[in-house]
Amino acid sequence: MSSISGQPQFRYTQPPSKVIHLRNLPWECTDEELIELGKPFGTIVKTKCNVGANRNQAFIEFADLNQAIAMISYYASAAEPAQIRGKTVYLQYSNRQEIVNNKVTADAASNVLLVTVEGVEAGDVSIDVLHLVFSAFGFVHKIATFEKTAGFQALVQFSDSEIASSAKNALDGRSIPRYLLQEHVGPCTLKINFSAHTDLNVKFQSHRSRDYTNPYLPVAPSAIDIAGQDGTKQEPESNVLLASIENMQYTVTIDVLHEVFSAFGFVQKIAIFEKNAGFQALIQYPDIQTANIAKQALEGHCIYEGGFCKLHLTYSRHTDLNVKINNDRGRDYTGGNIGTMSNQPSLLGPQPVPTPSATIHSYNSIPYPAISNGVSLPQVPQAAASWDIRSGAMAPLPVQLRNQSLPPHLHSQPFPPHLHNQMHIRHVAPPGVAPHMMPLPGQRSQQLLFPPPQPYGR
DNA sequence: AGCACA
Numbered sequence: 001m002s003s004i005s006g007q008p009q010f011r012y013t014q015p016p017s018k019v020i021h022l023r024n025l026p027w028e029c030t031d032e033e034l035i036e037l038g039k040p041f042g043t044i045v046k047t048k049c050n051v052g053a054n055r056n057q058a059f060i061e062f063a064d065l066n067q068a069i070a071m072i073s074y075y076a077s078a079a080e081p082a083q084i085r086g087k088t089v090y091l092q093y094s095n096r097q098e099i100v101n102n103k104v105t106a107d108a109a110s111n112v113l114l115v116t117v118e119g120v121e122a123g124d125v126s127i128d129v130l131h132l133v134f135s136a137f138g139f140v141h142k143i144a145t146f147e148k149t150a151g152f153q154a155l156v157q158f159s160d161s162e163i164a165s166s167a168k169n170a171l172d173g174r175s176i177p178r179y180l181l182q183e184h185v186g187p188c189t190l191k192i193n194f195s196a197h198t199d200l201n202v203k204f205q206s207h208r209s210r211d212y213t214n215p216y217l218p219v220a221p222s223a224i225d226i227a228g229q230d231g232t233k234q235e236p237e238s239n240v241l242l243a244s245i246e247n248m249q250y251t252v253t254i255d256v257l258h259e260v261f262s263a264f265g266f267v268q269k270i271a272i273f274e275k276n277a278g279f280q281a282l283i284q285y286p287d288i289q290t291a292n293i294a295k296q297a298l299e300g301h302c303i304y305e306g307g308f309c310k311l312h313l314t315y316s317r318h319t320d321l322n323v324k325i326n327n328d329r330g331r332d333y334t335g336g337n338i339g340t341m342s343n344q345p346s347l348l349g350p351q352p353v354p355t356p357s358a359t360i361h362s363y364n365s366i367p368y369p370a371i372s373n374g375v376s377l378p379q380v381p382q383a384a385a386s387w388d389i390r391s392g393a394m395a396p397l398p399v400q401l402r403n404q405s406l407p408p409h410l411h412s413q414p415f416p417p418h419l420h421n422q423m424h425i426r427h428v429a430p431p432g433v434a435p436h437m438m439p440l441p442g443q444r445s446q447q448l449l450f451p452p453p454q455p456y457g458r
Numbered sequence: 459a460g461c462a463c464a
Contacts, residue, residue, distance in 0.1 A: 024459045051462050059462075090459055100463055 018065050019094035022058040026087045033084050034060050042067025046099045061099045109161040110194040113168055117152045118189040125188055127210055128292045129180045130154050138163035142200040144209040157200050168192045237288045240316035241295055243281040249308045254331045257281055260303060265290035269321040271330040284321045
């Protein structure tokens with residue numbers, strides 16, 4: 001009986017509400033005019049104007065339902081209709097019970113991004129992976145992650161909104177590269193908005209949040225506890241990895257290690273030594289995050305095919321190796337940090353290891369980064385003498401790193417040149433970063449972003 | 459002249 005076909009949805013009567021819906025308002029009606037109209041009937045707690053496609057609707061919310069009823073009742077039988085600037089406005093109860101605070105901010109650019117990772121469960125995407133992905137666009141100051149009904153979300157803080165915009169433009173709607181994810185994890189599509197935040201309040205380094213500008217921030221007790229619950233003793237994270245090698249049938253030189261570990265970022269220093277336990281090596285990265293990635297990717301994998309030279313990685317207690325001279329026991333690739341800005345530590349090594357320029361090429365539409373070619377043909381005299389790497393002996397890498405070609409979205413989205421520049425600048429002097437934490441040459445961060453699928457050749 | 463914002 002009430003609503004029959006042909007009639008529009010709006011019924012003649014709305015159930016009463018403290019909120020009154022106004023329509024046919026004059027152009028650019030103000031909140032003050034709404035208040036003038038409504039205040040004879042009661043206390044107005046909120047108004048909202050310029051609503052709707054034509055921006056000629058509005059809401060008035062009274063403190064009390066009876067006040068709204070008074071206004072509607074009055075104009076239902078008043079001689080003069082409600083008017084603003086001489087224009088008749090039509091009133092009815094709103095179908096909402098309150099005016100909800102609206103953020104008309106319309107995605108104002110911010111240095112902080114709100115990232116929603118679709119299609120994942122908690123723990124599918126680590127904070128390190130997010131850091132890796134977003135670091136391609138500039139120094140990431142902080143990351144905070146949280147779980148909501150909407151799913152897994154993260155706030156990613158950059159230096160400024162320009163960098164954040166670059167990241168948003170490049171990554172919104174795209175997916176995290178498969179090889180950065182565990183196999184069981186489905187496609188992780190990123191939905192990115194600007195956050196209203198400008199500075200995240202990260203109190204601890206934990207599995208949920210990181211402050212990359214403050215290396216001295218304490219590690220959250222919760223993070224330690226969780227590690228302990230696994231029953232696995234967990235040494236404190238470090239930028240230096242301790243590698244012990246099992247079943248070392250073939251010589252493992254510093255050069256081989258350098259190539260293997262360079263796939264994940266700039267290797268600053270390497271030292272090798274014999275212990276009664278066997279062969280061990282220390283590999284120093286610029287930061288813990290890079291070490292993390294390398295550790296996760298390489299742990300338990302063999303340098304050579306056939307189960308030879310199996311890597312076991314733990315965090316070293318060192319943070320900065322003391323390599324006095326470059327020889328077959330120790331190597332410093334940092335070039336003594338003299339202001340040459342050289343990004344080519346590999347030049348210090350004896351063999352032509354992939355250069356940063358080759359790395360940059362990997363961001364163009366080459367399915368397999370140039371670096372993998374470089375690494376696949378390592379000229380390592382010592383190793384070659386005992387084991388012909390070029391014959392395909394080196395291979396067993398994590399499946400995630402081997403079998404995946406770069407995702408299409410990454411091919412199609414080479415980072416614009418200006419980004420490289422920006423990134424470089426940002427990396428040179430990220431505010432508040434202790435010198436030893438300073439991210440290394442921008443190109444290295446890019447390399448970091450997408451480790452080559454085939455670091456070892458065949 | 460007919461219901462926003464998240």
